[in-house]
Amino acid sequence: MSGHILEIRHLSKAFGSHAVLKDIDFTVDKGDVTTIIGASGSGKSTLLRCINLLETLTTGEILFHGQDVTKGKINPSAYRAKVGMVFQSFNLFSNMTVLANCMIGQQKVSHVKKEEARQRALYYLNKVGMAPYINARPDQISGGQKQRVAIARALAMEPEVLLFDEPTSALDPEMVGEVLDVMKSLAKDNMTMLVVTHEMAFARDVSTHVVYMADGVIEEEGPPAKIFTNPDNQRTREFLKRVLNS
Amino acid sequence: MFAQLISDIGSLWAKYGTVYLTGISNTLILSVVATLIGCVIGFFCGILQTIPCGPADPFLKKALLKFIRIILRAYVEVFRGTPMILQAVFIYYGMPYFFGVSFRDIWTVSIIVVSVNTGAYMAESVRGGIMSIDPGQSEGAKAVGMNHWQTMLYVILPQTLRNIMPQIGNNYIINVKDTSVMFIIGFSDFFAVHKMVSGAVFKYFPSAFMEMVGYLCLTLFASFLLRKLEKKLAGKSDYELVSTDSLVMSAGTYSLPEDAVSPFDEISKDYKGGKS
Numbered sequence: 258m259s260g261h262i263l264e265i266r267h268l269s270k271a272f273g274s275h276a277v278l279k280d281i282d283f284t285v286d287k288g289d290v291t292t293i294i295g296a297s298g299s300g301k302s303t304l305l306r307c308i309n310l311l312e313t314l315t316t317g318e319i320l321f322h323g324q325d326v327t328k329g330k331i332n333p334s335a336y337r338a339k340v341g342m343v344f345q346s347f348n349l350f351s352n353m354t355v356l357a358n359c360m361i362g363q364q365k366v367s368h369v370k371k372e373e374a375r376q377r378a379l380y381y382l383n384k385v386g387m388a389p390y391i392n393a394r395p396d397q398i399s400g401g402q403k404q405r406v407a408i409a410r411a412l413a414m415e416p417e418v419l420l421f422d423e424p425t426s427a428l429d430p431e432m433v434g435e436v437l438d439v440m441k442s443l444a445k446d447n448m449t450m451l452v453v454t455h456e457m458a459f460a461r462d463v464s465t466h467v468v469y470m471a472d473g474v475i476e477e478e479g480p481p482a483k484i485f486t487n488p489d490n491q492r493t494r495e496f497l498k499r500v501l502n503s
Numbered sequence: 504m505f506a507q508l509i510s511d512i513g514s515l516w517a518k519y520g521t522v523y524l525t526g527i528s529n530t531l532i533l534s535v536v537a538t539l540i541g542c543v544i545g546f547f548c549g550i551l552q553t554i555p556c557g558p559a560d561p562f563l564k565k566a567l568l569k570f571i572r573i574i575l576r577a578y579v580e581v582f583r584g585t586p587m588i589l590q591a592v593f594i595y596y597g598m599p600y601f602f603g604v605s606f607r608d609i610w611t612v613s614i615i616v617v618s619v620n621t622g623a624y625m626a627e628s629v630r631g632g633i634m635s636i637d638p639g640q641s642e643g644a645k646a647v648g649m650n651h652w653q654t655m656l657y658v659i660l661p662q663t664l665r666n667i668m669p670q671i672g673n674n675y676i677i678n679v680k681d682t683s684v685m686f687i688i689g690f691s692d693f694f695a696v697h698k699m700v701s702g703a704v705f706k707y708f709p710s711a712f713m714e715m716v717g718y719l720c721l722t723l724f725a726s727f728l729l730r731k732l733e734k735k736l737a738g739k740s741d742y743e744l745v746s747t748d749s750l751v752m753s754a755g756t757y758s759l760p761e762d763a764v765s766p767f768d769e770i771s772k773d774y775k776g777g778k779s
Contacts, residue, residue, distance in 0.1 A: 272717045281775060286534075289708065307564065309645075309646060311642055311645065311646075333645075334645070334649065334650045335648065337645060337646055337647070337648045338647065339646025339648075341646065341647075342646035344639060344642065344643065344646070346639050347639075348637075348639040348640060348642055348643030348646070349643065350643060350644070350657075350658050351640070351642060351662060352658065352661040352662045352665070354742075361647070361657055362647030362648060365649060365653050365657060366647060366648040366649055366653070367648075388745070389744040389745050390742070390744065390745075391745055392742045392743060392756055393741070394738055394743040397741075409645070410647065411647070414647055414648065489522075
């Protein structure tokens with residue numbers, strides 16, 4: 258079979274008669290840091306939610322190591338455990354401490370023993386610099402801290418791919434940096450990531466592959482050097498001109 | 504006047520003190536047990552009504568869920584829409600007709616009636632409580648691979664419980680007072696004692712006075728305990744930074760130096776990540 262971790266084939270999604278995604282095709286390989294850029298409403302987040310099966314697609318296939326995960330043959334929970342997701346609004350469990358947030362999935366889904374789950378949680382909380390806050394609850398820490406905990410929670414499941422749905426869009430400007438730093442260090446560790454973002458500097462400097470979406474279709478994709486300096490597509494050029502000059 | 508009242512209460516208490524106390528304890532036991540069972544019923548109904556069901560699910564599942572929802576709807580509407588005093592009579596005297604058995608045990612009938620009645624109210628509270636939880640919470644749970652039941656058990660229901668704690672308290676206090684209608688089938692609760700004693704010695708006001716004070720004590724104490732419980736469920740209002748744990752780096756460090764892979768590598772070799 259194919260060597261791709263994720264392969265999206267002819268994915269379409271419609272809410273009623275409104276087509277949000279039209280015939281999306283792309284692949285994610287091990288170690289890729291793929292960023293998806295594009296204007297608001299272009300379907301970027303919906304695409305990510307479809308990949309994590311939080312939305313049911315209208316047509317198309319999502320292949321995970323060559324196996325279609327959309328037809329019910331593969332347990333969606335088992336698949337989601339291997340494809341982590343970081344949300345724009347963090348979605349930390351508000352009834353648990355920071356440490357419990359990073360342990361519960363390991364214990365209940367991967368059946369890791371408590372002590373090992375704790376060690377693993379602390380390992381990743383250290384990675385994102387949040388280990389001192391293990392006893393805090395999500396409503397007691399700042400947005401940037403929440404997002405770093407959310408990243409640690411996703412990492413603690415040791416996923417093969419990590420999806421980021423606009424991880425910095427809900428943050429105050431001064432907190433964006435700390436989250437991007439963590440993401441950069443993950444990229445350096447060869448974590449496979451698929452990132453929907455408005456942070457053009459991140460897309461340009463960190464990612465290995467850039468996908469530009471507009472009106473539910475992929476207009477152009479390629480290495481960042483190409484997309485950011487010499488895009489083929491007229492719409493890509495206009496979009497980048499608009500966001501880079503602002 | 505007051506002297507008369509106090510001496511009347513004194514004589515009532517001397518003669519019937521234990522009867523009043525038994526009444527209080529019966530009321531207390533019935534309302535606590537029935538509220539707890541009612542909560543269980545309510546949570547059960549609330550969970551059943553919020554099982555997700557999309558157009559992609561098999562027909563059998565959809566039909567079954569539809570059926571369950573209709574039954575639960577009927578249950579809630581019937582038991583919320585009729586007086587509890589009537590429900591007690593209905594069940595107590597109805598059983599022999601339908602099942603050929605009669606509950607001669609007043610306790611069993613009383614607990615069933617009050618629990619089922621409370622459950623009908625709680626079902627709606629729980630449903631509302633579950634709906635009020637941010638959908639992001641269950642998305643977060645799904646994203647780490649939890650199935651519906653795990654999501655409910657570990658993430659949604661604990662938060663629901665915290666949110667509907669005032670409702671549970673409400674129901675409990677209502678039950679303390681409303682179990683008094685169970686005298687209709689002969690349950691000897693606190694109020695039934697008043698009827699019996701005042702009927703025997705014709706001291707209506709002194710007895711009623713004691714009843715008022717007794718019920719107030721019961722409900723005030725319950726309010727106090729519920730407040731404590733709510734505080735406990737809300738968790739600590741502060742937290743301590745952890746810096747003594749050997750696995751934890753010193754506090755306040757978040758940004759990694761550009762060239763370091765992970766600062767943790769130098770701290771402990773116990774656990775190595777599966778990746779990197």
